[in-house]
Amino acid sequence: MAFLTHHICRGLSSSAVRHVVIKNVTIIGGGQMGAGIAQVAASTGHAVTLVDTNEDILKKAVKGIEGNLKRVVKKKFADKPEAGEEFIGKAMQNVSTSTDAGSVVQGTDLVLEAIVENLKVKQDLFGGLDKLAPAHTIFASNTSSLSITDIASSTNRLDRFGGLHFFNPVPVMRLVEVIATSSTSQETFDSLLNFSKMLGKTTVSCKDTPGFMVNRLLLPYILDAVRMYERGDGSKEDIDIAMKLGCGYPMGPFELSDYVGLDTMKFIMDGWSAANPDNPMFAQSEVLNKLVSEGKFGKKTGEGFYKYK
Numbered sequence: 001m002a003f004l005t006h007h008i009c010r011g012l013s014s015s016a017v018r019h020v021v022i023k024n025v026t027i028i029g030g031g032q033m034g035a036g037i038a039q040v041a042a043s044t045g046h047a048v049t050l051v052d053t054n055e056d057i058l059k060k061a062v063k064g065i066e067g068n069l070k071r072v073v074k075k076k077f078a079d080k081p082e083a084g085e086e087f088i089g090k091a092m093q094n095v096s097t098s099t100d101a102g103s104v105v106q107g108t109d110l111v112l113e114a115i116v117e118n119l120k121v122k123q124d125l126f127g128g129l130d131k132l133a134p135a136h137t138i139f140a141s142n143t144s145s146l147s148i149t150d151i152a153s154s155t156n157r158l159d160r161f162g163g164l165h166f167f168n169p170v171p172v173m174r175l176v177e178v179i180a181t182s183s184t185s186q187e188t189f190d191s192l193l194n195f196s197k198m199l200g201k202t203t204v205s206c207k208d209t210p211g212f213m214v215n216r217l218l219l220p221y222i223l224d225a226v227r228m229y230e231r232g233d234g235s236k237e238d239i240d241i242a243m244k245l246g247c248g249y250p251m252g253p254f255e256l257s258d259y260v261g262l263d264t265m266k267f268i269m270d271g272w273s274a275a276n277p278d279n280p281m282f283a284q285s286e287v288l289n290k291l292v293s294e295g296k297f298g299k300k301t302g303e304g305f306y307k308y309k
């Protein structure tokens with residue numbers, strides 16, 4: 001159910017800004033990002049329905065959420081194990097699952113997708129759901145690199161469409177990039193900002209530009225590291241050590257690529273390469289292409305630049 005509230009912006013005492021208070025959330029895609037967002041939304045009191053293509057993926061996602069909540073509780077309720085158990089119980093009660101997005105969007109305030117990084121697949125998903133979701137429902141994408149405007153163009157709710165870009169691992173990373181297209185209404189943008197804050201995140205406001213803020217700066221850095229390795233100028237291990245100890249980064253570029261997922265990295269790179277064919281930054285990488293063609297997507301498949309088995 002949606003609640004339309006009025007709140008007065010500081011410094012704008014005479015103008016009321018409306019925003020939808022998001023309580024019921026449908027998250028499509030139960031992979032690393034979708035499961036992480038579901039975990040944080042459920043543990044902050046939101047009713048979450050997690051959707052994926054089959055029951056096995058959903059079971060794995062729910063098990064992962066419960067496991068990660070235990071990690072959170074160990075820290076947060078170190079001296080109060082009973083309160084910790086209650087916290088996990090309440091959060092898990094807030095999570096339900098489905099393999100049929102169309103049948104669950106009726107009562108939802110927000111549909112947030114975290115499926116494969118492919119424009120056509122995302123457009124097909126939202127185009128179909130646009131006909132089924134209530135008028136007030138906001139649609140948002142967690143895309144890393146695609147244009148929110150392009151994704152939204154498959155719907156008739158351009159004013160109720162925006163971007164919510166979370167970071168991996170969602171329960172730990174404190175940022176959400178909130179993205180407005182030129183058609184996103186102020187009410188929708190405020191609702192997305194407010195929702196992110198309810199999740200305990202710090203927000204930055206982004207325009208719908210390629211890679212928004214973080215990935216526009218992060219991806220060229222990672223791709224440069226891959227080129228350095230391909231030229232033979234350093235081993236991947238040494239490049240990772242260099243950036244961790246030289247810059248204080250928690251992970252080096254190869255560890256981080258494996259953590260993000262090399263399939264996702266390649267989707268991003270291919271998309272930007274198609275849009276900027278003359279930019280050598282986005283030229284094909286033999287090493288990345290080989291790993292992806294062998295199904296070595298990084299941590300999630302047990303092997304990428306490194307082995308995790």
Ligand SMILES: C[C@H](O)CC(=O)SCCNC(=O)CCNC(=O)[C@H](O)C(C)(C)COP(=O)(O)OP(=O)(O)OC[C@H]1O[C@@H](n2cnc3c(N)ncnc32)[C@H](O)[C@@H]1OP(=O)(O)O
Nearest residue numbers: 068071072075144166167168169171172173215250251260
């Ligand atoms: C490409 C996309 O569009 C955009 C992106 O997402 S780019 C990627 C952004 N992410 C990053 O840059 C991540 C960089 N890496 C890191 O920050 C750290 O290596 C890391 C947080 C992933 C792991 O930290 P590390 O110290 O090596 O491991 P670990 O001890 O297991 O975890 C650190 C803490 O996080 C917690 N944690 C890790 N993963 C967790 C999860 N999924 N759920 C809950 N808690 C988790 C641990 O419990 C631990 O808590 P503690 O310090 O209080 O005990």
Ligand SMILES: NC(=O)c1ccc[n+]([C@@H]2O[C@H](COP(=O)([O-])OP(=O)(O)OC[C@H]3O[C@@H](n4cnc5c(N)ncnc54)[C@H](O)[C@@H]3O)[C@@H](O)[C@H]2O)c1
Nearest residue numbers: 029030031032033052053114115116117143144166168260
């Ligand atoms: N991995 C990251 O670090 C990261 C960070 C921020 C944003 N993102 C973005 O989030 C999205 C998901 O990334 P991820 O790392 O969670 O991927 P992932 O491969 O871990 O999970 C994707 C999930 O989506 C499901 N899926 C695919 N098509 C679907 C459909 N039509 N309907 C329902 N479910 C479907 C898959 O079965 C899979 O479980 C991508 O757009 C990615 O660019 C990723």
